[in-house]
Amino acid sequence: MEETIAIGTLSVHLTRKRIRNINLRIRPDGTVHVSAPLKTPRSTIMAFVESRRAWIEKSQDKVARQSSVMAVSCKDGDTLWLWGREHTVRILPTHQTGGRAKTSFECREGELLAYVRERDMGDDEESAARRCRALDLWLRMQLSERITALLPHCEEVVGRRASAIRIKAMRSRWGSCNTKTGAISIAVRLVHFDPRCLEMVLYHELCHLIEPNHGARFHALMDGFCPDWHERNALLGGR
Numbered sequence: 001m002e003e004t005i006a007i008g009t010l011s012v013h014l015t016r017k018r019i020r021n022i023n024l025r026i027r028p029d030g031t032v033h034v035s036a037p038l039k040t041p042r043s044t045i046m047a048f049v050e051s052r053r054a055w056i057e058k059s060q061d062k063v064a065r066q067s068s069v070m071a072v073s074c075k076d077g078d079t080l081w082l083w084g085r086e087h088t089v090r091i092l093p094t095h096q097t098g099g100r101a102k103t104s105f106e107c108r109e110g111e112l113l114a115y116v117r118e119r120d121m122g123d124d125e126e127s128a129a130r131r132c133r134a135l136d137l138w139l140r141m142q143l144s145e146r147i148t149a150l151l152p153h154c155e156e157v158v159g160r161r162a163s164a165i166r167i168k169a170m171r172s173r174w175g176s177c178n179t180k181t182g183a184i185s186i187a188v189r190l191v192h193f194d195p196r197c198l199e200m201v202l203y204h205e206l207c208h209l210i211e212p213n214h215g216a217r218f219h220a221l222m223d224g225f226c227p228d229w230h231e232r233n234a235l236l237g238g239r
């Protein structure tokens with residue numbers, strides 16, 4: 001017996017088996033799998049998963065960190081989403097010559113041009129992996145520049161400042177805020193979505209510097225600072 005159940009923002013694959021205890025594991029793709037005894041009430045399973053939420057999110061982030069580079073594919077003809085728009089990857093030889101030639105990227109109408117060295121042109125896995133690493137760095141730069149452009153206004157509106165901004169490979173969250181230090185982390189994959197989503201996440205995390213929890217007070221703050229945050233959140237799949 002197998003089914004998928006939603007527990008808060010988590011999607012959990014549940015399997016019933018002739019076992020004694022509830023088992024929980026995170027697969028390498030980040031999905032959450034629970035096996036439970038045949039007669040355990042669903043509410044018990046949900047409470048069990050909820051009690052492990054922090055561990056689940058930590059594990060998913062770890063998985064995401066490990067796979068972040070390869071998650072972005074960089075072969076000729078691949079599709080890459082950048083700021084909510086679809087781009088086709090084109091692999092081209094770099095104009096630069098000599099040992100210092102580096103991979104560079106250029107965004108054009110619907111295309112992402114990757115200029116690479118001769119030895120990185122190939123369709124083999126190693127060449128593709130080298131291009132992916134360069135692309136990952138480039139995407140982080142794009143995100144970083146956009147954050148630098150958006151943050152001062154968000155901070156002024158909210159009336160709080162982040163002590164530091166970190167870009168991280170996070171799978172289960174779009175951002176996080178350390179309310180003690182004021183440091184904010186932003187998920188690198190936000191670079192794939194409409195920039196209004198990044199802005200919404202910046203508001204969200206800055207609001208945590210006023211209100212740490214997601215209660216009514218937090219929602220009221222978000223409604224005031226970023227009135228269409230529901231709509232922007234929906235663009236991220238409601239997570």
Ligand SMILES: [Zn+2]
Nearest residue numbers: 204205208214
């Ligand atoms: Zn939050």
